[in-house]
Amino acid sequence: MTETAAVRGDSGRLAAELVASRVLDVPDFPKPGILFKDLMPLFADGPVFRQVIDQIVAHHGAQRFDVVAGVEARGFVVAAAIAYATGTGVVPVRKAGKLPRRALSATYALEYGEATLEVHEDAFIAGQRVLVVDDVLATGGTAAAALDLVEQAGGTVAGFTVLLELGFLDGRQRLAPRTVHAVLTV
Numbered sequence: 318m319t320e321t322a323a324v325r326g327d328s329g330r331l332a333a334e335l336v337a338s339r340v341l342d343v344p345d346f347p348k349p350g351i352l353f354k355d356l357m358p359l360f361a362d363g364p365v366f367r368q369v370i371d372q373i374v375a376h377h378g379a380q381r382f383d384v385v386a387g388v389e390a391r392g393f394v395v396a397a398a399i400a401y402a403t404g405t406g407v408v409p410v411r412k413a414g415k416l417p418r419r420a421l422s423a424t425y426a427l428e429y430g431e432a433t434l435e436v437h438e439d440a441f442i443a444g445q446r447v448l449v450v451d452d453v454l455a456t457g458g459t460a461a462a463a464l465d466l467v468e469q470a471g472g473t474v475a476g477f478t479v480l481l482e483l484g485f486l487d488g489r490q491r492l493a494p495r496t497v498h499a500v501l502t503v
């Protein structure tokens with residue numbers, strides 16, 4: 318598990334420690350030189366996962382968004398939990414070719430390649446307030462694409478949150494002036 322000494326995050330030290338205590342480092346995945354942060358132990362620990370979701374909801378306020386958009390694939394887990402906790406809907410932001418109806422798309426650079434995200438054209442009602450969530454913020458390419466897609470589809474970004482931010486990759490700066498909420502920043 319990730320070391321919990323001197324952890325920090327936008328929801329405070331205790332919330333950051335919850336996430337840090339359930340992250341496994343996996344070297345050389347998905348390719349050599351990448352240190353993958355595996356959040357599956359967090360998702361598997363029901364009480365801790367619930368506490369983290371509650372922290373996210375408390376940060377954003379359940380009344381400040383109408384729907385939650387989750388970025389493929391681990392963002393789906395977080396988005397569904399937040400949507401359930403707040404009684405809102407959930408919209409998937411998917412990898413290319415996974416949606417069955419007309420979709421908007423955005424291609425972006427990853428820290429280890431290139432990818433395309435899509436969302437249904439009619440995923441949001443015009444002006445609908447959307448909380449966008451993902452598991453990890455790295456260089457910000459995925460996040461920027463997801464946020465842009467929400468707006469292209471007519472939604473209004475009400476917030477953006479991640480469980481884990483890799484601060485040394487400066488993704489937060491790429492998203493400026495948008496506000497980033499990260500439960501844990503390493």
